[in-house]
Amino acid sequence: MIPLLSLTDVRVCRGESPVLDAVSLTLRSRDRLAIVGPNGAGKTTLLRTLVGLERPASGRVRLFGQDCTTEAEFRAARPRIGFLFQDSDDQLFCPTVLEDVAFGPLNTGCTLPEAEARGRETLAALGIAHLAERVTHRLSGGEKRLVCLAGLLAMRPEVLLLDEPTNGVDAANGARLRAALAGFDGAMILVSHDEGFVAELATRALLIADGRLTEAEIHTHPHLHAHPHLHPHP
Numbered sequence: 001m002i003p004l005l006s007l008t009d010v011r012v013c014r015g016e017s018p019v020l021d022a023v024s025l026t027l028r029s030r031d032r033l034a035i036v037g038p039n040g041a042g043k044t045t046l047l048r049t050l051v052g053l054e055r056p057a058s059g060r061v062r063l064f065g066q067d068c069t070t071e072a073e074f075r076a077a078r079p080r081i082g083f084l085f086q087d088s089d090d091q092l093f094c095p096t097v098l099e100d101v102a103f104g105p106l107n108t109g110c111t112l113p114e115a116e117a118r119g120r121e122t123l124a125a126l127g128i129a130h131l132a133e134r135v136t137h138r139l140s141g142g143e144k145r146l147v148c149l150a151g152l153l154a155m156r157p158e159v160l161l162l163d164e165p166t167n168g169v170d171a172a173n174g175a176r177l178r179a180a181l182a183g184f185d186g187a188m189i190l191v192s193h194d195e196g197f198v199a200e201l202a203t204r205a206l207l208i209a210d211g212r213l214t215e216a217e218i219h220t221h222p223h224l225h226a227h228p229h230l231h232p233h234p
């Protein structure tokens with residue numbers, strides 16, 4: 001089976017120093033790969049490299065069986081990959097939620113009614129149909145996260161690259177987000193500091209540190225969390 005995505009001996013530099021050094025990974029159908037590691041380790045850089053937003057100084061990027069080096073080669077593969085940016089405001093750009101979610105389908109061959117129907121269907125599947133007519137920039141941070149994910153799912157991608165998907169998401173929206181991802185039948189790479197989320201969804205994990213990837217354990221043991229309740233002072 002041809003891997004969906006792969007990096008081979010990839011080195012990405014900022015100035016002279018490497019952020020990624022001899023990084024190799026392979027993503028196959030239905031893999032749910034978590035990438036974990038400290039702040040600044042290069043997790044976002046790795047995702048950006050996979051879609052051609054960063055170009056390696058050396059090494060190979062292959063998407064759906066094709067070597068990708070030029071912008072045209074990456075552009076051909078990008079509609080098959082949904083990339084959830086770390087910052088939702090980098091992703092949302094249409095005035096209303098429905099326009100934003102319908103934008104991708106509209107630009108890949110759907111008519112306006114088809115694109116809107118697909119948008120509404122995706123919002124409903126995520127449990128956020130009520131946000132359809134809302135102005136995107138006035139949504140809460142957690143709502144924005146789900147709308148961004150809806151925009152990606154509406155494109156019916158084969159692969160999702162998710163950069164901190166649960167950031168700023170509350171329990172109810174987090175449950176919707178996890179259910180949607182658990183039901184996604186493509187492959188995904190999850191970059192997350194949320195151990196519970198990784199344990200629930202990932203089938204495999206890699207740790208990135210000092211520019212290198214190593215196999216990591218997924219902690220499936222239950223954690224005890226303190227749940228502080230804030231009471232207003234009388």
Ligand SMILES: Nc1ncnc2c1ncn2[C@@H]1O[C@H](COP(=O)(O)OP(=O)(O)OP(=O)(O)O)[C@@H](O)[C@H]1O
Binds near residue numbers: 019037044045
């Ligand atoms: N555009 C840029 N110009 C210069 N340095 C950058 C740029 N983007 C990222 N970096 C640096 O590259 C390194 C890797 O950043 P990256 O965002 O990939 O880390 P990360 O693992 O995703 O971090 P976090 O967990 O904080 O999101 C960091 O040292 C960061 O400061």
